[in-house]
Amino acid sequence: MYPYHWESHHGNFGDDLNLWLWDFLLPGFRDVHPETVLVGVGTVLNPVLLPTDRKKLVIGSGYGYGEAPNITTPDWDVRCVRGPLTAAKLGLPAGKGITDPAVMIADMPEFQNLSKIHKKTFIPHWESAEFGMWPAVCEPVGLTYLDPRGEAKAVIRHIAQSEFIVAESMHGAILADAFRVPWVAVTTSRAINNFKWSDWASSVRARYEPRYVPVSTRAEAVAKKARFWGIRFDAQRPGASSAPAPAHAGGDVMTRSAPSQTGLRGIAKQALAAPSILALWQASRAEPHLSPDGALENCKQRFRDVLDSVRRDYF
Incomplete structure (x- = not known):
């Protein structure tokens, strides 16, 4: 598995943190399921950006530009998205809109x-x-x-x-x-x-x-x-x-x-x-x-639960 990284010519820390955040959140993820791309931090839920020939495991990404992807096909596994607006846009239950994964950096x-x-x-x-x-x-x-x-x-x-x-x-x-x-x-x-x-x-x-x-x-x-x-x-x-x-x-x-x-x-x-x-x-x-404080901690705990489910299913 490898993390999706939207690399801009100018550099942007909000995209670049994907290069190391997931090694902290899911240690060893790079050693399993090489056919899968982990879609994490960023406003990247757009069919133009993401590969079509790979399975996509979505953990906390957001929608914001262009056409929303069709996530009902077998190559999508959406565990959670950035918030309730993205969840509604993709036709997901509101509970799938947890928060941006970047909030977990404070735990490092x-x-x-x-x-x-x-x-x-x-x-x-x-x-x-x-x-x-x-x-x-x-x-x-x-x-x-x-x-x-x-x-x-x-x-x-x-x-x-x-x-x-x-x-x-x-x-x-x-x-x-x-x-x-x-x-x-x-x-x-x-x-x-x-x-x-x-x-x-x-x-x-x-x-x-x-x-x-x-x-x-x-x-x-x-x-x-x-x-x-x-x-x-x-x-x-x-x-x-x-x-x-x-x-x-x-x-x-x-x-x-x-x-x-x-x-x-x-x-x-x-x-x-x-x-x-x-x-x-x-x-x-x-x-x-x-x-x-309570709202943020609640989001983080729900996000930890998602990570636990990913470990059970992919590791």
């Missing part, structure tokens, strides 16, 4: 008893990190910038060591909630996919109430087909979106120092980002969310 010994060293942290969506100037926006706000394209364990450790998270990255909020770090959701696009966020949030009895933060650059507006200073950009994404993933040292968090703002051009770019700075400042001082 290497992430326990970590000291708090970051006051407030902002973790954007990978697309915002790719095209925006968020390190420069975070600086006057007093937020530590955390790049979601960094090495997954380093990003997760940073989240666990924060006292407060402002998250545009959904898995930034999921991991914050799992480590009991209060979080505020933001979005830089009014066309955000609310389905996947609400799917997870409802599973742990949290609320998804994102605060809107304007895009920080014209390039970001073009990439997201959003507005920047009243002008809407509907052009195709810049060619940079197909560039290779940025190189980074293994184990390092990609914090990226803010670009130089010297000179008239730099001053102008910083001035143009003023609405982003103000909105992010307001978000960093908003009332945070956190799922009830």
